[in-house]
Amino acid sequence: MAALAPDTGRAFVVGVTGPPGAGKSTTVTALVRALRARGERVGVLAVDPTSPFTGGALLGDRVRMQEHALDDEVLIRSMATRGHLGGLAVAAPQALRVFDAAGCATVVVETVGVGQSEVDVAAAADAAVVLLAPGMGDGVQAAKAGILEIGDLFVVNKADRDGAQPLVRELRSMVGLADRPPGAWKPPVLTTVASEGTGVPELLDALDRFRVAQAASGDQARRRLQRSRREVEGLALATLAGRLRREGSAALDDLAAAVRDGGTDPYAAAAALLARTDLR
Amino acid sequence: MAALAPDTGRAFVVGVTGPPGAGKSTTVTALVRALRARGERVGVLAVDPTSPFTGGALLGDRVRMQEHALDDEVLIRSMATRGHLGGLAVAAPQALRVFDAAGCATVVVETVGVGQSEVDVAAAADAAVVLLAPGMGDGVQAAKAGILEIGDLFVVNKADRDGAQPLVRELRSMVGLADRPPGAWKPPVLTTVASEGTGVPELLDALDRFRVAQAASGDQARRRLQRSRREVEGLALATLAGRLRREGSAALDDLAAAVRDGGTDPYAAAAALLARTDLR
Structure with missing residues (x-):
């Protein structure tokens, strides 16, 4: 690229x-x-x-x-x-x-x-x-x-x-x-x-x-700028998603089971997931 | 919740x-x-x-x-x-x-x-x-x-x-x-x-x-676990996306313009965007 x-x-x-x-x-x-x-x-x-x-x-x-x-x-x-x-x-x-x-x-x-x-x-x-x-x-x-x-x-x-x-x-x-x-x-x-x-x-x-x-x-240039913004932001987010998946995978299983069984809510589980990684 | x-x-x-x-x-x-x-x-x-x-x-x-x-x-x-x-x-x-x-x-x-x-x-x-x-x-x-x-x-x-x-x-x-x-x-x-x-x-x-x-x-329990996994992961990612948007907004304009005009590629721009935040 x-x-x-x-x-x-x-x-x-x-x-x-x-x-x-x-x-x-x-x-x-x-x-x-x-x-x-x-x-x-x-x-x-x-x-x-x-x-x-x-x-x-x-x-x-x-x-x-x-x-x-x-x-x-x-x-x-x-x-x-x-x-x-x-x-x-x-x-x-x-x-x-x-x-x-x-x-x-x-x-x-x-x-x-x-x-x-x-x-x-x-x-x-x-x-x-x-x-x-x-x-x-x-x-x-x-x-x-x-x-x-x-x-x-x-x-x-x-x-x-x-x-x-x-x-x-x-x-x-x-x-x-x-x-x-x-x-x-x-x-x-x-x-x-x-x-x-x-x-x-x-x-x-x-x-x-x-x-x-x-x-x-100038609409073409403006539209292309928006397209590039979304693309760069999307790639940055994809990088973060990859890190979250690698670093949080083990914790996610336990947290998801707790959510399913009513032991916690998904927002608390998401916060706990981030706390287990360096992304918090 | x-x-x-x-x-x-x-x-x-x-x-x-x-x-x-x-x-x-x-x-x-x-x-x-x-x-x-x-x-x-x-x-x-x-x-x-x-x-x-x-x-x-x-x-x-x-x-x-x-x-x-x-x-x-x-x-x-x-x-x-x-x-x-x-x-x-x-x-x-x-x-x-x-x-x-x-x-x-x-x-x-x-x-x-x-x-x-x-x-x-x-x-x-x-x-x-x-x-x-x-x-x-x-x-x-x-x-x-x-x-x-x-x-x-x-x-x-x-x-x-x-x-x-x-x-x-x-x-x-x-x-x-x-x-x-x-x-x-x-x-x-x-x-x-x-x-x-x-x-x-x-x-x-x-x-x-x-x-x-x-x-x-047991398929119902397994399917619900998958649903909870996606939900918790999705919420964690949404939190990260919100931080990226807040912390990276100013840098994104310049980086997107550089991508549009051929000065850089979107992967390099995404890495630069993450480098400007605490999420790298």
Whole structure:
């Protein structure tokens, strides 16, 4: 990472998130195709929900992005949502940094956007694309998914299906209701049929416009500073967590049993755990 | 919490998780109705995805469980997935402990089961119920949701709809494929139409059988020990995180800017951050 540092900061990171079934993989594949047509090197980071038992990502590199699997200028990496030191908030930026230093002009991060950490990763991108599709439940369900407020661009995929236009209208109405300062970016609501490539050039154009606007306003630099803050803080915390685990492991068994059996409360147990280490 | 500790350890905690649209709220409402018919006091903890901007839960106590809202013997609490000291893994057990000490024989935890932390909370219950419904995408989508491996009981809700029986067969086949020791609990696959109460008594019976089996085998005690371990460790880490934030805040701004601009790498920055505090 020290060696890579001077070569970072050039890639534009696009987060694509949305509920399962919205067509994220298809849209990312189409987006990568459009970026490759410009001759750019592209990185793809796919964040999968983790199997709680195996600790591995449920879908691997191999089953996704088959169209681009043999293209040397498309770098693809899958990452599970757990099992990383410091969690996804730390692991994802490290992977992005490698893509960045490897010369990817654009890196697309694909996450399943219902869990909070996945939403955080998408929101930490330079541009957050929220992908929805008609027929996935009503507006309350969309709000439940917690992804409406983070979008810099909204895309209604599968726009040839029934219900696409009402969903577009609903999203435009919600975007229109939000308070924003004069001159601030107003998230557009685009439509695509990603499986046919329809609407993808327009999505790319909108991303370009957003990039230029963000760089000019200083918002990109501010957002990247926040991302770096979280990353550094996350790594420092991961270091502390490792020490706590090593130094406190023996004490933790007794303390946890006492909590389970009602002999003490968890706050007192946590204080006792810290008292057994040099971290207190 | 110290005062509550002696009165805890009696409640049976049932986690209900599944993708958005599976009918979790309806099923939990029906389950509570059945538990109330036994005369038991019941607790309900509903975990909502958080709005990244407001920090609040997107659905509150008020819009859910209207049927039970006026029943003094049903205690309901909504909780957002972020904004809690130490995260959901710490906050949820504290809420459960209050329900437990308040004399709830059963506490139902409802989470949207796509994000990892939500899955973790459901998996940490005494019994994890995974709720699915037909028409929500194929098996790969279900696997993507990362919830199939955690289920102690599977429920196909909306079982009167097309596609319910194929989903039941697919789940039974997946459950049958799993390796488990002789005599171990084999997760049943049940069907419900929660909106009409159909299948809910059978779900309650299965939960009772599971509870007895888990208590007899010692698995319940082992699982609760793990839950307490995570909780104590999480609280200790939250304490350290608070100290890092207070003591390292000024240094973090400079270090994050250096990382963003390629002047240093995040690992070196994290080490420098710890060096500025007493936590190193």
